[in-house]
Amino acid sequence: MADFEVPTLDEVPRVPRLVEGAMRHSRPFAAAPEHQEALGFPGQLVEDWHDKAIEKFGEILDRSRPLRVYMDACVKCGACTDKCHYFLGTGDPKNMPVARQDLLRKVYRRYFTPAGKWLPWLVGAEDLTEEVLDEWYSYFHQCSQCRRCSVYCPYGIDTAEFSMAAREIMDHIGKGQKYCNEILGKVHQIGNNLGLPAPALANTLEGLEEDIEEETGVKVRLPLDEAGAEVLLVTPSADFFAEPHVDGLIGYAKVFHQAGVSWTISSYASEAANFAMFIGSYEQMKKVAERIRKAALELGVKRIVVGECGHAWRVAYSFWDTLAGPFDFLDPNYPVPQHICEFTYDLIQRGELTLDKSANDHMTLTFHDSCNVARGSRMGDAPGGQFEIPRAIIKACCNNFVDMAADTIREATFCCGGGGGLLTDDLMELRVKGAQPRMQALKQVADAQGVTHMAAICAICKSQFAKVMPEYGFAMDAIVSVHQLVSNAIVLDGQKTT
Amino acid sequence: MLTAGYALLFYAATALLLGGLAHKVRQYARAPVPLKIPIMPAPTTKSGVVWRMAREVALFESLFKSCKWTWLFGWMFHAALLLVVLRHLRYFTEPVWGWVVLLQPFGLYAGFAMLAGLGGLWLRRLAVERVRYITGPSDHLMLALLAGIAVTGFAMRYVARTDITALKAFVLGLIYFDWQPIPAEPLLLLHLGLVAALMIVFPFSKLLHAPGVFFSPARNQADDTRTRRHLASRLERAGR
Ligand code: SF4
Numbered sequence: 001m002a003d004f005e006v007p008t009l010d011e012v013p014r015v016p017r018l019v020e021g022a023m024r025h026s027r028p029f030a031a032a033p034e035h036q037e038a039l040g041f042p043g044q045l046v047e048d049w050h051d052k053a054i055e056k057f058g059e060i061l062d063r064s065r066p067l068r069v070y071m072d073a074c075v076k077c078g079a080c081t082d083k084c085h086y087f088l089g090t091g092d093p094k095n096m097p098v099a100r101q102d103l104l105r106k107v108y109r110r111y112f113t114p115a116g117k118w119l120p121w122l123v124g125a126e127d128l129t130e131e132v133l134d135e136w137y138s139y140f141h142q143c144s145q146c147r148r149c150s151v152y153c154p155y156g157i158d159t160a161e162f163s164m165a166a167r168e169i170m171d172h173i174g175k176g177q178k179y180c181n182e183i184l185g186k187v188h189q190i191g192n193n194l195g196l197p198a199p200a201l202a203n204t205l206e207g208l209e210e211d212i213e214e215e216t217g218v219k220v221r222l223p224l225d226e227a228g229a230e231v232l233l234v235t236p237s238a239d240f241f242a243e244p245h246v247d248g249l250i251g252y253a254k255v256f257h258q259a260g261v262s263w264t265i266s267s268y269a270s271e272a273a274n275f276a277m278f279i280g281s282y283e284q285m286k287k288v289a290e291r292i293r294k295a296a297l298e299l300g301v302k303r304i305v306v307g308e309c310g311h312a313w314r315v316a317y318s319f320w321d322t323l324a325g326p327f328d329f330l331d332p333n334y335p336v337p338q339h340i341c342e343f344t345y346d347l348i349q350r351g352e353l354t355l356d357k358s359a360n361d362h363m364t365l366t367f368h369d370s371c372n373v374a375r376g377s378r379m380g381d382a383p384g385g386q387f388e389i390p391r392a393i394i395k396a397c398c399n400n401f402v403d404m405a406a407d408t409i410r411e412a413t414f415c416c417g418g419g420g421g422l423l424t425d426d427l428m429e430l431r432v433k434g435a436q437p438r439m440q441a442l443k444q445v446a447d448a449q450g451v452t453h454m455a456a457i458c459a460i461c462k463s464q465f466a467k468v469m470p471e472y473g474f475a476m477d478a479i480v481s482v483h484q485l486v487s488n489a490i491v492l493d494g495q496k497t498t
Numbered sequence: 499m500l501t502a503g504y505a506l507l508f509y510a511a512t513a514l515l516l517g518g519l520a521h522k523v524r525q526y527a528r529a530p531v532p533l534k535i536p537i538m539p540a541p542t543t544k545s546g547v548v549w550r551m552a553r554e555v556a557l558f559e560s561l562f563k564s565c566k567w568t569w570l571f572g573w574m575f576h577a578a579l580l581l582v583v584l585r586h587l588r589y590f591t592e593p594v595w596g597w598v599v600l601l602q603p604f605g606l607y608a609g610f611a612m613l614a615g616l617g618g619l620w621l622r623r624l625a626v627e628r629v630r631y632i633t634g635p636s637d638h639l640m641l642a643l644l645a646g647i648a649v650t651g652f653a654m655r656y657v658a659r660t661d662i663t664a665l666k667a668f669v670l671g672l673i674y675f676d677w678q679p680i681p682a683e684p685l686l687l688l689h690l691g692l693v694a695a696l697m698i699v700f701p702f703s704k705l706l707h708a709p710g711v712f713f714s715p716a717r718n719q720a721d722d723t724r725t726r727r728h729l730a731s732r733l734e735r736a737g738r
């Protein structure tokens with residue numbers, strides 16, 4: 001399929017030479033007028049786009065301390081330059097985090113700082129021209145907002161804040177991206193990213209119940225819109241049909257079943273993902289988050305549990321309370337909100353699950369930390385729980401587990417290459433190349449320690465890996481859900497023996 | 499004439515430095531923080547955050563994780579600069595504070611470390627392709643300014659010694675608005691001119707990383723969203 005070269009995987013990871021303009025051609029499809037207008041953005045590039053863009057830029061600066069500070073603080077030390085997976089995979093210098101920031105910073109300097117107004121040549125200030133705008137569209141859609149660069153910056157400068165701001169400015173002048181904006185429209189209209197209406201969803205869940213019963217002989221329910229349930233499960237809609245996501249969903253259902261906790265999915269808020277974060281729109285993000293609060297109130301649940309999804313968990317853990325809170329109507333004896341991994345881990349801790357590890361003996365596993373979980377959220381009571389808990393679950397369900405190289409996991413984890421609103425076929429070259437650092441680390445443990453499968457807790461990671469792993473010589477089903485492993489290992493009460 | 503010129507230059511430079519910094523700090527402090535965005539794992543308490551910031555500011559912890567050479571040169575330069583600045587306090591107080599007297603020899607060695615750090619950073623800028631790519635004229639200018647200050651400082655000690663007593667009288671005169679003649683030595687004039695230039699560019703340049711580091715939400719926020727509600731902006735807070 002590829003009309004580009006798939007990067008090689010070397011024994012020792014290397015930092016590429018700079019290839020100016022290597023990815024200048026990469027750009028996502030533009031949003032159609034109806035996708036733009038559904039979100040209240042202009043349908044196409046407005047006549048006075050230059051002035052409108054600067055105006056919006058100023059507005060964002062005034063309401064965002066991070067952007068204000070990060071615009072000024074960079075000293076060009078270069079510490080971040082070799083940290084971005086898109087740079088490592090493409091060699092395009094504009095994919096070095098600081099260079100990506102500079103695309104926005106040079107315009108900031110020109111219009112908002114005295115030095116840039118009077119001595120633009122000295123401080124690298126530039127007018128906002130059509131060409132600059134075009135570069136924004138290209139390179140701010142080559143950032144998955146994974147925040148790996150921020151870990152290594154002496155000032156914590158967070159390039160994701162730049163990409164979000166740039167995308168927000170572009171949306172407001174009519175230069176939006178199709179993938180994100182179309183999807184957001186579906187969430188507002190139907191309730192999930194896929195545009196899956198309630199009857200279809202009910203059908204899908206019924207089908208899954210039948211599958212489980214056929215396989216185990218136990219009637220495990222996947223309830224929809226059941227008022228009075230204890231738990232509302234909010235999960236990425238990919239869990240309803242995509243592979244290996246759906247195996248994870250089956251895992252959650254089995255865990256709820258064994259725990260004896262009543263639960264339900266909501267057809268109104270049948271989506272944990274919140275793509276508004278990717279386009280940097282606070283208003284949109286708030287609207288999507290409020291659907292969940294509303295559903296929880298209407299169904300009268302006491303707890304909200306979030307399924308396996310990276311950015312959704314960041315939004316839930318770090319932003320929900322601010323955007324749509326307070327969630328004081330939920331039971332304070334449980335974490336608000338709670339991750340499905342926390343839920344399962346708690347049961348394992350209390351010895352309430354019977355897990356047959358040998359069910360996963362055909363695999364040797366490793367774990368891919370998803371960037372938004374790793375660097376944007378937490379699980380459990382202590383910092384770093386987001387690393388320990390998923391691993392503890394895997395180890396409780398599997399005999400064979402190996403970690404990848406230390407500088408590619410935990411807080412240093414590499415993005416899958418498809419995060420941040422880039423998981424679209426029109427960016428396939430970027431996605432394949434951006435996966436190179438992760439594939440490299442995986443290959444290392446595959447060769448040296450016989451790793452056969454990689455587990456993840458993010459819908460985007462799973463879809464991305466299923467698609468790009470074959471390009472690197474791995475099987476497409478070498479990516480698995482963490483709760484798929486739980487599903488394999490869990491022994492249900494009354495389960496038929498095979 | 500010369501004395502008046504330098505006196506006014508330093509008054510102006512001080513005013514610009516303090517005024518500019520105050521403006522910037524106010525701007526940072528007033529800008530709302532819409533969301534909680536600490537880089538995790540982050541401390542869950544305020545005191546934990548203070549500890550994280552202290553490590554960041556005193557030891558450059560993140561930079562250490564990132565690139566050992568840049569850390570080495572960068573940390574060496576900053577630590578040395580601090581000592582050198584403290585050493586210069588002897589020109590500002592009469593009598594000289596005891597600990598400043600004790601510091602004098604260290605301050606001198608620090609001067610060499612400072613130059614070595616600057617040299618290392620400059621070399622990196624030229625030699626490493628990635629760093630060269632992101633380096634602009636102002637980055638070289640900043641290094642030149644700092645190196646110039648250090649070199650003229652050393653020259654006054656080892657090449658053409660300055661009349662330190664007269665210099666101190668000039669400095670104290672500035673502070674107490676009782677101007678005393680500045681020693682008309684070219685090296686000293688150059689040294690002081692460069693220092694004034696540094697003070698002036700401070701609030702308009704990347705030197706803003708100094709106040710900026712304290713305002714970085716990625717580092718200074720606690721991981722406590724499940725226990726404390728973060729409100730989006732001052733406006734929203736006022737409405738409650
Ligand atoms: S946030 Fe991630 S994708 Fe974006 S520049 Fe930083 S490392 Fe690259």
Ligand code: SF4
Pocket residue numbers: 073074075076077078079080081097098152153154155156157
């Ligand atoms: S690490 Fe931070 S300060 Fe250094 S170049 Fe990158 S963004 Fe700038």
